Amino acid sequence: MEPRARGEGARARARSGGRGRGAHPPRRAGRAAGRLLTLPPAVRLAGVEKRFGARAALEGADLVVAAGEVHALLGENGAGKTTLVNVLAGLVRPDAGRLEIGGRAVDLRRFGPRAARVAGVGMVHQHSTLVPAFTVEENLAFADPAAGRWFRPRAARARVEALRARYGLDAPLGVRAESLSVGQRQRAEILRALDRGARVLVLDEPTAVLTPGEVRALLPVLRQLAASGCGVVFISHKLDEIRAVADRITVLRRGRGVGTVATAATDARSLGRMMLGRELDALAPRRAAAARGPVLLALRGLCAPGLREGSALRDLELEVRAGEIVGVAGIDGNGQRELEEVLAGVRRPSAGSVEVAGAPVPLGARALRARGVAHLSGDRERAGLVAAMSVAENLLLKATWDDRRFFRRGRFDAEAAARHARACIEAFGIVPPDPERAVGLLSGGNAQKVAVARELAERPRVLVAVNPTRGLDVGSARFVHERLLALRDAGSAIALVSTELDEVLALSDRAVALVRGRLVPLPDGADRDAIGAVLLGEAPGVAAA
Ligand SMILES: Nc1ncnc2c1ncn2[C@@H]1O[C@H](COP(=O)(O)OP(=O)(O)OP(=O)(O)O)[C@@H](O)[C@H]1O
Numbered sequence: 377m378e379p380r381a382r383g384e385g386a387r388a389r390a391r392s393g394g395r396g397r398g399a400h401p402p403r404r405a406g407r408a409a410g411r412l413l414t415l416p417p418a419v420r421l422a423g424v425e426k427r428f429g430a431r432a433a434l435e436g437a438d439l440v441v442a443a444g445e446v447h448a449l450l451g452e453n454g455a456g457k458t459t460l461v462n463v464l465a466g467l468v469r470p471d472a473g474r475l476e477i478g479g480r481a482v483d484l485r486r487f488g489p490r491a492a493r494v495a496g497v498g499m500v501h502q503h504s505t506l507v508p509a510f511t512v513e514e515n516l517a518f519a520d521p522a523a524g525r526w527f528r529p530r531a532a533r534a535r536v537e538a539l540r541a542r543y544g545l546d547a548p549l550g551v552r553a554e555s556l557s558v559g560q561r562q563r564a565e566i567l568r569a570l571d572r573g574a575r576v577l578v579l580d581e582p583t584a585v586l587t588p589g590e591v592r593a594l595l596p597v598l599r600q601l602a603a604s605g606c607g608v609v610f611i612s613h614k615l616d617e618i619r620a621v622a623d624r625i626t627v628l629r630r631g632r633g634v635g636t637v638a639t640a641a642t643d644a645r646s647l648g649r650m651m652l653g654r655e656l657d658a659l660a661p662r663r664a665a666a667a668r669g670p671v672l673l674a675l676r677g678l679c680a681p682g683l684r685e686g687s688a689l690r691d692l693e694l695e696v697r698a699g700e701i702v703g704v705a706g707i708d709g710n711g712q713r714e715l716e717e718v719l720a721g722v723r724r725p726s727a728g729s730v731e732v733a734g735a736p737v738p739l740g741a742r743a744l745r746a747r748g749v750a751h752l753s754g755d756r757e758r759a760g761l762v763a764a765m766s767v768a769e770n771l772l773l774k775a776t777w778d779d780r781r782f783f784r785r786g787r788f789d790a791e792a793a794a795r796h797a798r799a800c801i802e803a804f805g806i807v808p809p810d811p812e813r814a815v816g817l818l819s820g821g822n823a824q825k826v827a828v829a830r831e832l833a834e835r836p837r838v839l840v841a842v843n844p845t846r847g848l849d850v851g852s853a854r855f856v857h858e859r860l861l862a863l864r865d866a867g868s869a870i871a872l873v874s875t876e877l878d879e880v881l882a883l884s885d886r887a888v889a890l891v892r893g894r895l896v897p898l899p900d901g902a903d904r905d906a907i908g909a910v911l912l913g914e915a916p917g918v919a920a921a
Pocket residue numbers: 428431432433451452453454455456457458459460807808817818819820821822847849
């Protein structure tokens with residue numbers, strides 16, 4: 377482990393205008409908490425309070441992150457995790473509380489995103505904030521306070537390359553951000569934060585949008601950052617990731633810190649109890665399907681063009697019967713999005729057909745919906761919800777004039793719509809229970825519940841669920857799983873396309889995998905290595921044709 381000073385240290389000092397702000401003393405890296413305690417913490421947040429209107433998002437939350445550790449933040453949807461890290465990044469001004477960065481007190485009344493950057497706080501948002509038309513190196517130079525007036529491509533490249541090599545972060549240079557994969561964009565954002573001299577790096581649910589392989593690649597990078605003396609704040613709903621990467625875990629419940637524990641000294645059960653105030657197994661108990669009925673959804677020789685190489689759909693054959701859940705496992709980029717888009721009616725197949733209850737359907741969003749096909753997407757930003765619209769409006773989003781629930785003789789019945797919104801909020805536990813609130817102001821998980829409520833409330837005949845629990849905490853995910861099982865038991869046919877293998881295995885009556893655009897059988901039993909090999913296309917018979 378090397379003492380940090382040299383290159384970026386000097387850069388960070390230069391950036392802070394030579395006044396010493398944000399230039400922390402060199403730190404020795406180390407994982408042992410004992411050694412870390414002798415240094416000032418990278419971050420100390422104490423007694424943070426924040427209200428949004430009548431709602432308290434934070435009520436006296438604390439967070440102490442040591443330099444050189446990965447510190448996980450865990451809590452239910454709406455517990456205040458994002459709000460707390462936004463305070464640290466200068467994006468939310470708290471009503472009360474104290475903040476120290478690298479042992480220096482910060483005046484929160486005059487703290488903003490720029491001051492946070494100068495103080496060494498880097499934030500990696502879940503959704504890319506890169507300029508799509510710029511390359512990685514241009515993005516790094518863009519709005520860089522330390523950059524001169526002119527963009528110097530060679531120097532920019534050299535800087536990025538040095539960081540890339542040091543942290544094992546692979547983001548291609550010379551390529552526009554818009555054509556990068558989600559994982560590459562995220563790595564570019566981390567590079568940008570490091571390039572600006574970040575000593576504290578905050579990642580808000582970075583893994584929610586990554587493939588399993590990308591997650592496996594990201595976690596060692598976080599360890600490497602910590603080893604170089606950074607304080608890393610890592611938010612995730614996935615306990616296995618947290619246990620793999622975090623030194624300590626702070627649990628938030630309803631805006632308050634419940635406690636901070638060393639990862640090695642705790643287990644999933646007690647974390648669950650801290651988080652929820654009760655015990656809960658992550659997955660709903662498995663129940664076998666009662667009776668299967670006729671085939672309600674069928675893909676017949678379905679082919680569709682792909683967004684990239686290897687993701688074109690090739691000759692898919694699949695039947696889903698009434699009363700069963702058919703799981704489609706797989707890693708993103710193997711045709712998952714293409715299949716979702718075809719079944720949502722927004723991508724035209726090049727051959728083959730989709731049948732609902734035995735009859736081919738014209739593939740358009742309205743036609744599918746009219747035949748009772750609902751579409752629940754985990755990609756709420758792109759496919760599920762309109763952030764600027766209220767909860768009530770989002771619940772109505774797919775209703776048409778012939779929807780008897782909201783229209784009487786072609787006239788919109790506002791009272792019925794309001795009743796429906798209140799019922800959904802109640803039934804699906806959407807917090808806060810305010811139908812007029814814009815969905816963009818809900819926590820990520822509560823926004824996802826709005827999409828779930830809209831698609832499930834109607835009891836669709838066929839449900840296409842794609843990553844339905846993305847971003848949900850364990851309690852909410854389990855709730856959705858139970859709703860899916862109940863829908864199945866009520867006789868609906870469910871196609872569950874998920875990149876989460878556990879979800880597929882736990883819920884499906886039958887499962888296949890979508891690999892390089894083809895459906896292939898999953899090996900029987902719970903041999904994860906064998907399943908993993910199939911998903912990665914390594915098993916015999918799956919090789920690209
Ligand atoms: N800008 C805002 N305006 C109004 N309310 C907000 C705003 N931001 C957050 N809230 C509310 O504050 C509470 C905490 O939200 P926050 O996003 O911090 O939760 P979270 O722990 O990150 O949840 P999730 O796991 O779902 O992402 C939520 O009830 C949310 O609705």
